[in-house]
Amino acid sequence: MAVLVYTENWDGKFKKLSYELISYATKLAETLNTSVVALSIGNVDEAELRALGQYGASKVLAAKDGRLGSLENKAFASVIAQAAEKEQATVVVFAHNFTGKAVAPRVAVRLKAGLAAGVAGLPQSTDPFIVPKKAFNGSSFANLKINTPIRVLTLFQNSFGILEKPAEPTIESFEPTLNDSDFATSVKDVNKVTGKILLTDAEIVVSAGRGMKSPENWAPLEQLAETIGAALACSRPVSDEGWRPHEEHVGQTGKVIAPNLYFAVGISGAIQHVAGVSSSKFIVAINKDKDAPIFDTAAYGVIGDAMQVLPALTAAFKEFKASN
Amino acid sequence: MKILVCISNVPDTTTKIRFKDNNSVFDTTGVQWIINPWDELALTRALELKETSGGAIEKVTVATVGLTGAEPTIRKALAIGADDAFRVDSDPVDAYFTAAQLAEVVKKEGYDLVFCGIESSDYNGGAVGGMLSEILGFASISSVSAVNYENGAFTFLREIDGGKETLSGNLPLVAIVQKGIAINPRIPNMRGIMNARSKPLVVIPAASTDNQTQYVNYELPPAKAKCKMVDAENMTELVHLLHTEAKVI
Numbered sequence: 001m002a003v004l005v006y007t008e009n010w011d012g013k014f015k016k017l018s019y020e021l022i023s024y025a026t027k028l029a030e031t032l033n034t035s036v037v038a039l040s041i042g043n044v045d046e047a048e049l050r051a052l053g054q055y056g057a058s059k060v061l062a063a064k065d066g067r068l069g070s071l072e073n074k075a076f077a078s079v080i081a082q083a084a085e086k087e088q089a090t091v092v093v094f095a096h097n098f099t100g101k102a103v104a105p106r107v108a109v110r111l112k113a114g115l116a117a118g119v120a121g122l123p124q125s126t127d128p129f130i131v132p133k134k135a136f137n138g139s140s141f142a143n144l145k146i147n148t149p150i151r152v153l154t155l156f157q158n159s160f161g162i163l164e165k166p167a168e169p170t171i172e173s174f175e176p177t178l179n180d181s182d183f184a185t186s187v188k189d190v191n192k193v194t195g196k197i198l199l200t201d202a203e204i205v206v207s208a209g210r211g212m213k214s215p216e217n218w219a220p221l222e223q224l225a226e227t228i229g230a231a232l233a234c235s236r237p238v239s240d241e242g243w244r245p246h247e248e249h250v251g252q253t254g255k256v257i258a259p260n261l262y263f264a265v266g267i268s269g270a271i272q273h274v275a276g277v278s279s280s281k282f283i284v285a286i287n288k289d290k291d292a293p294i295f296d297t298a299a300y301g302v303i304g305d306a307m308q309v310l311p312a313l314t315a316a317f318k319e320f321k322a323s324n
Numbered sequence: 325m326k327i328l329v330c331i332s333n334v335p336d337t338t339t340k341i342r343f344k345d346n347n348s349v350f351d352t353t354g355v356q357w358i359i360n361p362w363d364e365l366a367l368t369r370a371l372e373l374k375e376t377s378g379g380a381i382e383k384v385t386v387a388t389v390g391l392t393g394a395e396p397t398i399r400k401a402l403a404i405g406a407d408d409a410f411r412v413d414s415d416p417v418d419a420y421f422t423a424a425q426l427a428e429v430v431k432k433e434g435y436d437l438v439f440c441g442i443e444s445s446d447y448n449g450g451a452v453g454g455m456l457s458e459i460l461g462f463a464s465i466s467s468v469s470a471v472n473y474e475n476g477a478f479t480f481l482r483e484i485d486g487g488k489e490t491l492s493g494n495l496p497l498v499a500i501v502q503k504g505i506a507i508n509p510r511i512p513n514m515r516g517i518m519n520a521r522s523k524p525l526v527v528i529p530a531a532s533t534d535n536q537t538q539y540v541n542y543e544l545p546p547a548k549a550k551c552k553m554v555d556a557e558n559m560t561e562l563v564h565l566l567h568t569e570a571k572v573i
């Protein structure tokens with residue numbers, strides 16, 4: 001028995017969410033009276049693999065097949081399912097991010113396992129296995145019962161947190177069987193975002209809506225984001241108008257995010273927008289309309305013109321940073 | 325070559341979500357049903373590809389798993405321009421059940437390319453496309469934000485955590501699509517609505533599968549505390565609150 005965690009890497013490094021997954025799995029493994037095995041695919045050095053022990057992984061499997069350099073859903077699913085079988089995993093945990101969403105359903109079918117996608121916490125019961133997940137676009141939680149002996153979960157980011165529980169993991173090379181037919185797609189061109197904080201991984205997000213009036217007015221937002229190390233986001237009308245790229249769109253049909261702090265600037269707060277950001281720990285709304293529905297969701301509100309409020313806020317943050 | 329677009333029948337995105345029977349059942353009273361937004365964009369793009377393929381793409385079919393209540397949604401998909409439709413006559417019990425039903429349709433009709441929306445806007449599982457591809461043994465590409473067809477080959481733009489990649493893929497293939505695949509969904513015109521009435525909509529019985537998961541009950545999140553207002557002239561105060569009270573900076 002084991003809880004298997006797929007830990008994705010970015011250019012050989014793990015991220016906060018990888019450690020959150022291990023922390024979650026460790027807590028779950030305690031309840032199930034078993035241990036945590038992490039699976040890494042790709043080139044990650046031993047020190048980085050060993051660091052997964054810090055959060056409770058007792059074994060790390062490293063699959064370094066050269067063909068697994070970019071995500072091929074079918075091949076990755078095969079590798080992860082083979083690792084689950086080898087370790088006799090009863091639970092397989094993924095992040096609820098692009099990769100997890102792409103691969104977990106395929107792994108579930110291979111293992112004849114029930115899937116809970118967008119899990120929001122530990123199971124309320126492990127026999128029967130009932131786990132809370134997000135549903136209806138963040139407006140509610142659903143408790144899902146999984147009837148199968150093996151369960152596949154994708155954990156919603158920032159819904160559990162990181163807990164240290166140092167262990168000395170054994171590192172094991174893992175060589176799964178792969179067929180040429182597992183590689184039916186090939187990456188022709190990669191356009192990586194470098195030097196920018198990823199929206200789905202950001203602790204602070206500065207987001208703006210139609211209230212900014214024009215794409216030329218984004219400079220004060222960029223300055224605020226740079227000052228506090230935030231990622232930029234926007235509302236749907238802004239991306240539909242082409243003011244900002246659609247990757248920045250947060251909301252029901254865009255990205256669903258859960259940062260610690262979310263600035264909603266010139267965003268009225270339509271239900272579809274709130275659906276994408278309601279899991280944020282704190283929302284700060286800046287809007288000149290005091291009746292904007294965003295103030296119903298926000299923890300802190302400022303009524304005012306963004307073009308004046310933003311520079312003042314950036315200055316206040318700079319002052320804060322200088323004195324701390 | 326034939327394209328299948330999988331359609332989910334979901335509550336309108338402005339629906340106020342309520343539950344009944346001791347929070348065990350989603351209350352559908354007064355709910356307006358629509359084509360899942362991503363599926364609607366997928367259908368729009370599939371039709372554009374067909375129209376510009378010079379006859380290489382012969383047909384765009386839509387399929388849904390749903391009871392008769394889903395018929396207006398599937399008729400709307402026909403009105404938008406799909407050539408024909410399948411409805412598997414059952415409640416979509418869970419993602420695996422739904423994927424297994426759609427797999428039967430694909431096997432029977434032999435589609436080369438299948439589009440699924442990245443998730444449905446009700447249960448947000450995002451699993452049907454991936455499961456469908458695995459059941460069929462097809463390749464899959466997820467979080468696709470553009471599909472093009474040129475010189476007899478498809479290319480896909482997909483978003484990854486940290487960038488974008490352009491891929492080629494051998495058919496048969498399941499493309500799981502998100503925003504960007506089409507800018508705006510196509511709106512049915514009067515002629516489309518008239519034509520939709522006579523287009524084939526085949527109802528097929530559900531195949532039996534394992535019952536892997538079921539919803540036990542639902543919870544609404546705790547109510548938020550009232551918003552604390554900070555004077556626009558006093559941003560130092562806001563920074564102070566974020567530091568000492570929220571403790572997020």
